[in-house]
Amino acid sequence: MNKTPKPHDLLWGMTPDQLPANAPAWAWQVLAAGHPVVVRRALCEPGHVAVGIRGASRDQRLAAIMPIRSIRRLLSPEQLRPLGPGDLPALRALETVASMLDATDRSWGPTGGVGFQLATGIPVLHAASDLDLLLRTREPFERQQARTLLAALAEAPCRIDLQLETPLGAVALREWAGESRRVLLKCAEGARLVDNPWQPMERAA
Incomplete structure (x- = not known):
């Protein structure tokens, strides 16, 4: 991925195994289904991007970190x-x-x-x-x-x-x-x- 992700970009490629062990079940299901995550504003280690995961309801929102190498597709x-x-x-x-x-x-x-x-x-x-x-x-x-x-x-x-x-x-x-x-x-x-x-x-x- 040559393009640097910016806030609000949608990214495909994050997998359930990249979630923390205590992540809710709905977040695992979202990533297993191949849904994109959205870039959020936060500092993180080089080679990673801060993202948000969206579930089916308004209360299903999870902050996470995605390795940039995992990005398969980006839509701004x-x-x-x-x-x-x-x-x-x-x-x-x-x-x-x-x-x-x-x-x-x-x-x-x-x-x-x-x-x-x-x-x-x-x-x-x-x-x-x-x-x-x-x-x-x-x-x-x-x-x-x-x-x-x-x-x-x-x-x-x-x-x-x-x-x-x-x-x-x-x-x-x-x-x-x-x-x-x-x-x-x-x-x-x-x-x-x-x-x-x-x-x-x-x-x-």
Whole structure:
């Protein structure tokens, strides 16, 4: 695998024997069935990637570590697109917002349950499911631009949670579009409040 896994990427190849001995039975079953895991933000040893395993219900979530050498397939959120009109609000919302996100000239894609269902065909969505999205913002995304986008997304047929992925981590569009001077930046080392999610913090000498 030449591509470095990023948060929200879906990975295939993790096997049940790579789980800790005390892992729940449902996690063993998920991996035995060949389901993918999702990359999460956490530090781990070189040659490994932090992942999350998804079960059939909301309470079935498990943090784990996957050897990078085990990756057989990788799908990033921006590789996932709606296959056509969906009969659920989250899928209809994805189709509705696709053109406005394309218009930002930045890479984007669905994450969460929508991304998982598009990638696997496994029906994990329901009528009350939200739509989770990420937008790759390697360059700063102006706060007024964030407010305009947030207002446009509010017209979708379900709640949308969009994360702005910066080179330093991720910040919620809803926060960056707000009035607070400082926002929560999520990164592998944890979460911290920052003024500018694109500005590296100065390290103490």
